[in-house]
Amino acid sequence: EAQVTQxxxxxxxxxxxxxxxxxxxxxxxEYMSWYRQDPxxxxxxxxxxxxxEVTDKGDVPEGYKVSRKEKRNFPLILESPSPxxxxxxxxASSSGTGRYEQYFGPGTRLTVT
Amino acid sequence: xxxxxxxxHHVILSEAASLELGCNYSYGGTVNLFWYVxxxxxxxxxxxxxxxxxxxxxxxxxxxxxxxxxxxxFNLRKPSVQxxxxxxxxxxxxxxxxxxxIFGKGTRLHILP
Numbered sequence: 001e002a003q004v005t006q007x008x009x010x011x012x013x014x015x016x017x018x019x020x021x022x023x024x025x026x027x028x029x030e031y032m033s034w035y036r037q038d039p040x041x042x043x044x045x046x047x048x049x050x051x052x053e054v055t056d057k058g059d060v061p062e063g064y065k066v067s068r069k070e071k072r073n074f075p076l077i078l079e080s081p082s083p084x085x086x087x088x089x090x091x092a093s094s095s096g097t098g099r100y101e102q103y104f105g106p107g108t109r110l111t112v113t
Numbered sequence: 114x115x116x117x118x119x120x121x122h123h124v125i126l127s128e129a130a131s132l133e134l135g136c137n138y139s140y141g142g143t144v145n146l147f148w149y150v151x152x153x154x155x156x157x158x159x160x161x162x163x164x165x166x167x168x169x170x171x172x173x174x175x176x177x178x179x180x181x182x183x184x185x186x187f188n189l190r191k192p193s194v195q196x197x198x199x200x201x202x203x204x205x206x207x208x209x210x211x212x213x214x215i216f217g218k219g220t221r222l223h224i225l226p
Contacts (some may be wrong), residue, residue, distance in 0.1 A: 031212075035216070042203060042218035048212060053133075097214065102159070
């Protein structure tokens with residue numbers, strides 16, 4: 001089954017404790033992206049990647065890192081999480097940008113205390 | 114700055130009512146336009162998209178949208194809504210010369226049975 005998976009689905013952590021949210025897709029997609037969803041703000045793009053070893057900043061990259069060492073994986077790293085990073089995070093993948101549909105993962109609800 | 118505006122943040126309708134959700138964008142160039150839907154507790158999925166050709170596009174579940182270039186709009190419509198259409202709806206835009214995808218803030222639709 002074609003899908004985007006994220007782990008963990010739920011995470012509660014404390015300020016400053018490094019964490020990684022994994023994202024994996026099995027559709028051989030070149031484009032992958034991370035979004036955060038906050039009430040009243042919709043989805044905002046954090047980082048995206050056009051292909052292996054190619055990443056770029058979205059609209060809200062501060063406090064996040066990503067890597068793309070393999071085509072299927074695109075982990076999101078929070079080196080020193082802060083409470084304002086409490087949010088619902090979605091990973092997405094597609095065959096490219098432009099006219100291509102994005103396929104979204106199930107989401108990761110992160111709470112930073 | 115690039116932006117996407119969804120005029121209605123929260124819409125409440127009765128079953129069988131007609132629906133129109135507004136979406137306007139601020140780009141001047143060629144754009145690719147999308148509507149995504151997020152049902153309660155689920156991840157986003159594509160309703161429909163437009164990138165060229167007939168400006169009236171049809172999507173899944175009886176939804177359609179019309180691209181009006183002169184108004185920079187891509188409004189979503191459905192002639193007769195059902196209780197199962199209760200969800201959050203997001204308009205998204207990609208400008209052809211850019212790899213970023215910008216989402217609107219979303220419209221929460223609540224259908225009364």
